[in-house]
Amino acid sequence: MNELTETLDLLCGDGEPISGANLLLEEAIALGEQHCGHKPYRVVADWILVDLDLTEQAAAEFVKATGLQPKLVYAHKILFDSSHKFAPGNWVRTTAMLTFTEPGLFETSNTLYILLGEGKRKTTKAETIMGFSNPLRAIPDGQNRRIT
Template identity: 40%
Template structure:
């Protein structure tokens, strides 16, 4: 990544955000059903409903993987093009969100970070990206 030109970096971001990836399925719940699920399941802990999401496996050095493992985290982040609902109102409906590293993946559609439960609605994509590419996507 160090020798990349600005054009190379833009292409990597474009490929990550809008290029092809491996299809993944989230929950088939409607937005209203997901909201009910979140309120009933997370007992007041923060949750966020998202659509048009990308599961990003981080292609970083082994030292970074080891560091994340010491914190019980996995080298995966989530990028969602569309926030449907955020229980803490950090993001408005329609905003995008980029998470911190994955702590646990449960129920085949709940992406848990240390701070928030993200409910993956509808279909998404799985992609591989370098951490520096992810760092260039700011909120």
């Protein structure tokens, strides 16, 4: 699979259904306020829990080196951000997972993510999920130029 196909499969393809928090937005915000007064939180929807495709040894080394799990969340839609870093409607990719508490509380070292509704669980390479900062990165050179 090429990079573009892998990215499209991750963002749009089928995955294992996984339940998030079954809350109204106001309830999710209240939960965020209660759960972590010192840490920012984000309420997101249309999300994907991503397991990084690593060997057992590489995963163990990752955990040992970072104290984190090799899992991230990609959310197509931010509903609320307590830090106001991201506007509602934007997408977000988290850093690696510190904890996951069902249903739908995904915590990183710096932020709590409240995952609303049903999401998907998928596995992908780190290069695929980390390449989202530049949407043209996956387009082969020479094909991203405007034709005038």
